[in-house]
Amino acid sequence: MSARAPSLLQLWTRLSSRYLPFADAASTELPLSRLMRLSLFQVSIGISVVLLNGTLNRVMIVELGVPSWLVATMVALPLVFAPLRVLIGFKSDHHRSVLGWRRVPYIWMGTLLQFGGLAIMPFALLLLSSGDAPGQVIAGRIGAALAFLLVGAGLHTTQTAGLSLATDIAPEHSRPRVVAFLYVMLMFGMMASALTFGGLLAEFSEMRLIQVIQGAAVTEMVLNVIALWKQEARDPSRTSAARERPRFGDSWRHFREAGGSLRVLVAVGLGTAGFTMQDILLEPYGAEILHLTVGETTALTALFAAGTLVGFGLSARRLGKGADPYRIAALGGLVGLFAFSCVIFSAPLESPNLFRLGAGLIGFSGGLFSVGMLLTA
Structure with missing residues (x-):
């Protein structure tokens, strides 16, 4: 029995480090x-x-x-x-x-x-x-x-x-x-x-x-x-008033000189604006057009977050295999077109489930786009 105990412990250790999400994010310092x-x-x-x-x-x-x-x-x-x-x-x-x-x-x-x-x-x-x-x-x-x-x-x-x-x-x-x-x-x-x-x-x-x-x-x-x-x-000593501090303009110039691309930042801003514009209208749309209750429309945020998590996971897996971050972001944009189309057509089709699918896909496509573009930035 004592001979089996170490092997079971070693098996559990291997399983935990492999299957626990983000177990490798921990360190001695954190x-x-x-x-x-x-x-x-x-x-x-x-x-x-x-x-x-x-x-x-x-x-x-x-x-x-x-x-x-x-x-x-x-x-x-x-x-x-x-x-x-x-x-x-x-x-x-x-x-x-x-x-x-x-x-x-x-x-x-x-x-x-x-x-x-x-x-x-x-x-x-x-x-x-x-x-x-x-x-x-x-x-x-x-x-x-x-x-x-x-x-x-x-x-x-x-x-x-x-x-x-x-x-x-x-x-x-x-x-x-x-x-x-x-x-x-x-x-x-x-x-x-x-x-x-x-x-x-x-x-x-x-x-x-x-x-x-x-x-x-x-x-x-x-x-x-x-x-x-x-x-x-x-x-x-790190927060002493006597310590010399750089100006904000100097720090921003250092960022630009180190290779920070203004075009990438503009792309991140425009893409983020496109994916977040639905925040204002998605739940009132479900309430007034599809007659969903407060609980049902609030649950849409859970679908959105779940889709974002799936997008995070897929993009991390693809990037880990050497995929181009720009292609991941572009895939997010294409899926986003289909997602918003689901939301639009849910009204004439009178389909709350199509509306929920669109909400989840908006989160999924936003996750792909954000990981791809922010990694590039």
Whole structure:
């Protein structure tokens, strides 16, 4: 019996290293347990994305009767901070702090911004749904816009600093796998939160929606605190005010001189815009045209995230065999044409299943495109 025990243990070790997803992303500096805990900030990001782009997008248009142009503007407000991620990352690289932290202050501030935005949101929705006087409607719209803006600012700040912290901790040889693992956890957070929101809002009511938003705010705060706890070592010499720091323009010029292609960045921007434009219309489309419930339209985000994960896996497999990243991205564009066609033709065919297939394929094609183009970038 004692002679068999080592062989069974060795078999389990071989199986775990081969079949556990991203087991090779762990290292001595960043064990798998620590990496899993750090990845919780991506789960919280996934909760915010589903809540803003999915659940609230549909509810504000269909149930609350807010004009779609106004909802589209509010959903787009978080994207105002997307170009500022470069500056956020640069600032966190050269942050001055007597405590010796570079990433922790930005992750914490981003967490507070998300919590503050979600704390304001229920009161804004109450005014939007029950306010009859013009002053109440205007106050509700301003409050909702402020809430979306705060959540967007916190989302981008937290994610940028969190990814930077992960690359700080991980050794150079495992950084690509660590970043890939964190994005998989983002998709997992989107899938889990979409299914949870869909179940909680199956019987929709305004009070239930407010409770879901409040629960999401508390959950995100707890997840980010757990993710952040004892992750970054203090190093006052690295954050000393006496240390010389480069200017942002110098860093950008260094990126260009090192081979950074502006055309690739433009292609990434245009492709990302094309694949994310559906965020505004997909769930209201399913509600108003195909008469899907709040739970059913929220579940579309889970299909989207599942398709993205499949796209990630296929592109990683093909790239591991030496495939051209540009061809992977082009394949994503072609599949995207078919995916959006499924969404378009689901209305005249009155087919919710074709609509769901299109939502999943949009995520799949977006995954192929993003991996191919971002790897090139």
